[in-house]
Amino acid sequence: MSKTIDKTTVKHVAHLSRLELNDKELETYSGQLAAILSYIDKLNEIDTKDVAPTSHAIASLKNVFRKDVLKPSIGAKESLKNAPATEGDFFKVPQIIEGK
Amino acid sequence: MNYETVIGLEVHLQLSTNTKAFCGCSTKFGQPPNSQTCPVCLGFPGSLPVLNEEAFNYAIKVALALNCKIQDLIKFDRKNYYYPDLPKNFQISQYDMPLSYDGFVDISSGAKRKRIRIKRVHLEEDAGKLMHPAGENYSLVDYNRGGMPLLEIVTEPDLSSPEEAYDYLTKLKSILGYLKVSDCDMEKGSLRCDANISVRPRGETKLGTKVELKNMNSFKGVKLGLEYESKRQVAAIGDNEKLVQETRLWDVEKNITVSMRSKEEAQDYRYFPEPDLVPFVVDKITIEKVRKDLPELPEAKTDRFVKEFGLSEYDANVLTSDVDFAGYFETCARSYKNAKTIANWLMGDIMAQMNTRNAGIKELGLTADGLVALLKMIDSQAISGKMAKEVLLEAIETKKDPAIVVKEKGLSQISDSSKIEEVVSVVISREAKTVADYKNGKKAAITFLIGQIMKETRGKANPGLVNEILKKKLGE
Numbered sequence: 282m283s284k285t286i287d288k289t290t291v292k293h294v295a296h297l298s299r300l301e302l303n304d305k306e307l308e309t310y311s312g313q314l315a316a317i318l319s320y321i322d323k324l325n326e327i328d329t330k331d332v333a334p335t336s337h338a339i340a341s342l343k344n345v346f347r348k349d350v351l352k353p354s355i356g357a358k359e360s361l362k363n364a365p366a367t368e369g370d371f372f373k374v375p376q377i378i379e380g381k
Numbered sequence: 382m383n384y385e386t387v388i389g390l391e392v393h394l395q396l397s398t399n400t401k402a403f404c405g406c407s408t409k410f411g412q413p414p415n416s417q418t419c420p421v422c423l424g425f426p427g428s429l430p431v432l433n434e435e436a437f438n439y440a441i442k443v444a445l446a447l448n449c450k451i452q453d454l455i456k457f458d459r460k461n462y463y464y465p466d467l468p469k470n471f472q473i474s475q476y477d478m479p480l481s482y483d484g485f486v487d488i489s490s491g492a493k494r495k496r497i498r499i500k501r502v503h504l505e506e507d508a509g510k511l512m513h514p515a516g517e518n519y520s521l522v523d524y525n526r527g528g529m530p531l532l533e534i535v536t537e538p539d540l541s542s543p544e545e546a547y548d549y550l551t552k553l554k555s556i557l558g559y560l561k562v563s564d565c566d567m568e569k570g571s572l573r574c575d576a577n578i579s580v581r582p583r584g585e586t587k588l589g590t591k592v593e594l595k596n597m598n599s600f601k602g603v604k605l606g607l608e609y610e611s612k613r614q615v616a617a618i619g620d621n622e623k624l625v626q627e628t629r630l631w632d633v634e635k636n637i638t639v640s641m642r643s644k645e646e647a648q649d650y651r652y653f654p655e656p657d658l659v660p661f662v663v664d665k666i667t668i669e670k671v672r673k674d675l676p677e678l679p680e681a682k683t684d685r686f687v688k689e690f691g692l693s694e695y696d697a698n699v700l701t702s703d704v705d706f707a708g709y710f711e712t713c714a715r716s717y718k719n720a721k722t723i724a725n726w727l728m729g730d731i732m733a734q735m736n737t738r739n740a741g742i743k744e745l746g747l748t749a750d751g752l753v754a755l756l757k758m759i760d761s762q763a764i765s766g767k768m769a770k771e772v773l774l775e776a777i778e779t780k781k782d783p784a785i786v787v788k789e790k791g792l793s794q795i796s797d798s799s800k801i802e803e804v805v806s807v808v809i810s811r812e813a814k815t816v817a818d819y820k821n822g823k824k825a826a827i828t829f830l831i832g833q834i835m836k837e838t839r840g841k842a843n844p845g846l847v848n849e850i851l852k853k854k855l856g857e
């Protein structure tokens with residue numbers, strides 16, 4: 282059984298991930314994504330009628346908290362170390378119009 | 382045609398915990414940019430978020446105070462979007478199993494009471510802060526705010542006017558103040574409000590085209606923004622213009638709303654369960670314990686003030702609107718029996734001072750003992766009511782105790798009859814002509830004589846005594 286993912290969907294997903302794909306890449310990825318999804322679809326063949334749904338790998342683990350106690354931050358210098366662009370103690374990014 | 386407005390509000394509240402929602406970074410306001418960041422709140426690979434227990438407890442407290450049901454199994458989700466205020470490209474939020482749901486807040490708009498349903502209260506993390514240097518083609522990001530614990534409190538579209546929206550916010554802030562979970566400071570951004578607003582012909586059951594309104598930085602701004610938007614929408618329908626579902630910003634300078642005009646694609650957040658956080662379950666016993674430990678909330682306090690102090694419901698409502706104000710009143714009422722007098726002073730001169738100084742009762746610096754001492758001085762006629770008002774102002778201005786102000790200014794009222802008699806005699810002999818006028822039937826002349834006496838005593842003579850003694854001396 283092979284799924285197909287049309288190019289419009291691939292384009293949309295690429296846009297959501299801020300990726301720019303050319304026509305050839307769209308072609309390639311629509312094939313690859315279809316293959317991946319078909320593979321994942323195998324999971325649907327398992328009978329889960331008697332399995333309780335969970336959102337976490339370790340189903341028995343619940344209520345893991347930390348106390349509201351300060352831990353030292355790493356500081357601006359360390360935080361900005363890997364940033365491609367900075368200004369003063371700020372991260373610098375391409376201009377963003379207000380709102381999202 | 383007659384239109385009605387349909388409004389739903391979404392409030393974001395920063396919880397006043399010491400540390401962020403999922404890491405140990407400080408939540409202190411106004412620190413140097415990016416000084417309060419770590420691998421977790423910067424979303425570095427391999428870092429693991431762990432939920433702040435206090436933030437969770439605060440959230441449960443707020444949920445219960447807003448009469449919400451607590452979800453059996455609480456789960457966090459990732460809300461995915463690309464925007465530089467999110468270092469991870471997703472926000473840890475809650476989607477289909479929010480912390481709580483189905484609550485309500487009762488508001489009174491004028492004389493009308495109304496129940497506003499709360500759709501959900503959920504916990505999430507705040508985003509960082511973007512700055513846009515003027516004239517430059519880049520933006521700057523500060524992640525100190527990123528990861529701060531945020532409560533989202535969403536109403537059903539139950540508000541039917543900008544006034545109701547304002548009253549709801551006031552009530553909500555009042556309740557939150559009692560719970561002491563946030564400083565609720567809109568200027569600092571610890572309380573923010575977005576609105577959904579649409580209009581429809583009265584009687585119509587289908588909702589109109591909804592506009593999301595943002596960028597309102599005060600409760601008054603919310604009201605003005607909604608008023609403008611409701612009028613704009615009704616006018617557009619009248620002009621046969623097609624309304625579009627969009628986000629608009631309130632422009633506080635121009636007093637208008639402006640379309641964001643961004644080509645907004647349908648929002649596609651691709652929520653999915655946050656695999657780094659386990660689910661949370663609050664057992665019934667804990668829920669009942671938290672509920673029992675909730676402080677007395679504004680409504681209960683209002684009822685008690687009416688019963689215990691014989692106040693009108695209006696007075697009690699005003700006094701209990703702020704937890705500190707209510708506490709101040711009660712402290713005064715413990716050592717001064719006339720509750721109505723305290724209420725009058727608090728709601729009159731003192732509240733006026735709070736408003737002009739944009740200060741809470743605590744910042745005003747006038748102690749409850751100081752106010753009671755002042756009221757007792759009026760009762761014993763040591764000072765007049767008029768003097769007391771001046772003393773109050775001076776006490777607030779100089780942050781001195783009212784009793785000390787009275788002493789320093791030599792303001793004590795003269796209630797010693799023999800002293801007043803002396804002054805009255807002096808004035809009567811000096812103003813012989815006016816006295817003659819009075820005796821010849823020009824009764825109004827007495828006002829002038831009283832004025833002269835008050836002037837002699839620099840306003841300090843007890844007016845009642847002056848009147849009495851003067852009339853006696855004039856032979857009545």
Ligand SMILES: [Zn+2]
Nearest residue numbers: 404406419422
């Ligand atoms: Zn951190």
